[in-house]
Amino acid sequence: MILRIIYCLYKGGTVEAAVWYGVVVHFRIYPIIYVMALLIALESSSSKVTSKSLKSSHIEDARFLRKTRFSCCGFLAELFDLNRCRILFGAVSGGVFFLLTGVSYYLYGDQFLHEALFYHLTRTDPRHNFSIYFYHIYLHHSHSFSLVERLVSFVPQFFVQSVLTTYFAKDVSFCFFIQTVAFVAFNKVITAQYFVWFFCLIPLIIPWTTLTLRQALMCFLLWSAAQLHWLLWAYALEFRGSSVFFQLWLASLTFFVANVVVLSILIWHHRYVSITSKGALCMHEEVKDTKSH
Secondary structure (H helix, E strand, O other): OHHHHHHHHHHOOHHHHHHHHHHHHHHOOHHHHHHHHHHHHOOOOOOOOOHHHHHHHOEEEHHHHHHOOOOHHHHHHHHOOOOHHHHHHHHHHHHHHHHHHHHHHHHHOHHHHHHHHHHHHHOOOOOOOOOOOHHHHHHHOOOOOOHHHHHOOHHHHHHHHHHHHHHHOOOHHHHHHHHHHHHHHOOOOOOHHHHHHHHOOHHHHHHHEOOOHHHHHHHHHHHHHHHHHHHHHHHHHHOOOOOOHHHHHHHHHHHHHHHHHHHHHHHHOEEEEOOOOOHHHHHHHHHHHHHHO
């Protein structure tokens, strides 16, 4: 469904993208992290896309980050620059989400709200997992966590998501990918199934990377080695009964660093593609025309 949303943005289908987004967030709450990127990516009311500007500015090297400073005020100004597309997207996606949630609440009651929505905000899982937070939760699980303690892990997530969105929101496919990788890496609970969330987006960023095959292989091996290192200690804990919680936590830190390093490399070697709802389609049409001649 995420791929469908991206495709709708490419084609300029704001309403269709909004409908699919409302459905996605209802069934899997984590895509809510894309809302800022989607709103910013929607063409602002003052922007105009021309074929001339596409050639000169729509493809840039990601190293423009060195020349760009994070501006909270600029980010908020861009985000709240309301126009017809953004209002329409928010109204339709929000309407679809609340409609489906209302129907589900009518059928299943408070249990649905807790297990589908509120549980994810206050979840504390003492079982070992890839997250760097698991050891702290394990050591203090016998004591009840306050609401503030349950929510504090979202602070670094929110900051990282805001920065990534500010820099890459108009490169929708890549922004979704790096947001998902960062969200998983900084999450307080990480299981292997979470990796599927960003694996499915990799084909969308491959055409715009300057990584060589050797560099890409090294990134994959680094990420895999860090994961296998964690699995070694997890096996000793789960199947051998060894008390290796501290070692497993160190392996989680190593895996976290590997995720950050690989993500940084991918960002550095990405060729920035500024995409608006109409711009991407025009750009791809120009590429096709050039190849045909």
